[in-house]
Amino acid sequence: MSHSQHWQHHIDAWQQAGSSQAQYCREHELDQSQFSYWKRKLIKTCEPQSVKSSRFAVAQVAVMSEPASSLSISFPCGIVLSGIDANNAPVAATLLEYLR
Template structure:
């Protein structure tokens, strides 16, 4: 199988996976595919698609940090993570909780 055929092969698997609604691991088990190869090709093919997007999200493992004006009503910290998750209500009395939460992610 040459490079183009291999790319098409994995593109078809990834498109089929998206249609199923299954997790990547469950899909690979059902289709007798290597999950590690599946994850590699999914990431590789998504990077090719994302390269044409002008607002591409970096895949470096770092999150973009932006300054948000503090609300005068509350002194609590709000943390917005990639993927839309928001952690609110952190303050000096429970900031240790943030470390424990982030280690679980």
């Protein structure tokens, strides 16, 4: 198992456990600074790859009388942002900009 696979396993388990990072590291005898390093490093690989030509994105939200099917965004690392619709599209756009 490579270093990145080892740490990805622990990061996934920590997210599932719902405990604090410090508590998880103590319970699994992990160095907390290494955990933080790998968490930052691996989360960067999950960010959507985009052209850095502008800090702004144009989004149009149409108000529809019929319920529309929700939109979902899948990141390469397996994280899925789903349930995006006309009511929460601005929140999703802000989240994507933050992850960028």
